Amino acid sequence: MDIDVLGALAVRENGVSITPTAPKPRQVLALLALNADRVVPVTDLIEELWGDSPPRSARTTLQTYVLQLRECIGRALDGQGDAKDVLMTLPGGYLLVSGADSDVRRFERLVGEGYRAMDAESFTEAAGRLGEALALWSGTALADVQHGPLLRTEVRRLEESRLCALDQRIEADLHLGRHRELLAELTVLTSRHPAHENLHAQFMVALARSGRRGEALQAYARLRTTLLRDQGLEPSPRLQRLQHSVQAAAAELPGVSLLAAG
Structure with a gap:
């Protein structure tokens, strides 16, 4: 599975998009994708979708959105697997199995390498690693997704990480006389x-x-x-x-x- 959130949301299984166009299922997928390979509690998904005022039918409606996502996954699998093994129901929540990297994980890995290079005063390496990390961004994180309270917090965190990485890349470039x-x-x-x-x-x-x-x-x-x-x-x-x-x-x-x- 390919997951991109550093810009528009794009999730692909077997090279086929599984990103829905409807706003609420898109929100669900965004939160699952940001937490790929980790259980996202049902309570978190409900809070993201409806904040402090969920309808009585919130759990049932959420199950409908999960079913819609599984239908998208099933079409992408084209008979080569079960969508329930990709978007799993586990005690207390749901887990999206990525089986691969995401742009966020690549960004965080490269940023970590860049910061370590800065600490070692290896400014050429630092500028390179941090530049690679920043090149993964194509716009504001989750730019085409409606944000509830949880996604809003995650987007702020990602944007702050981006700004810190940019600050350090510029610092490295200054050390290099650029x-x-x-x-x-x-x-x-x-x-x-x-x-x-x-x-x-x-x-x-x-x-x-x-x-x-x-x-x-x-x-x-x-x-x-x-x-x-x-x-x-x-x-x-x-x-x-x-x-x-x-x-x-x-x-x-x-x-x-x-x-x-x-």
Whole structure:
């Protein structure tokens, strides 16, 4: 089974899509796919579908959705197996047997390798592994699935993991002297995340190393305005030190000299 959730939901058995078009069965499949090879309790599925106000018929309706999913699986199996062995009923819940990797598992494995490479200061390997991990994404996680409370939490978790991996890949690229190549990407990212301090710090580093100290100070000013307006906070001491360093034309981040790479 092939499972993709880092973008639109796509689940295939024997190369055939088993992803339903109806919103509720699609939600059920999304939660099962995110937890492939683990039991998803019936109570979790009901909460995902109806929140705190499930109908009296919730369990019966859920069973209907599971039956619809098994019909999709059965068509994909084309007589080569039993759908009940792929979407299993177990005590307390259901389990989707994947028998293979998913894009989420590949992402998490590559990110782990990238972080370990960062810890070892193997920046070329780190940038490569983290870049591979980020390339698995084709959009917002589960972009075409209706989100109940559980999927909403899972999507937030995945998006945060994506942002952390992106942050570390950029850090690795800065260590490798790729500051000019990062400018366009960081322009977009700081616009998309106007209160994200580390992205702004990296943007300031890249700008200053590219001989654009004035623009680096403007990036700091925009961040400060946003933080004061929205949160009543000044930038962190680290960002303030970076601003002073840029003004003095000797700016450094821990382990990253702004001017050394020219």
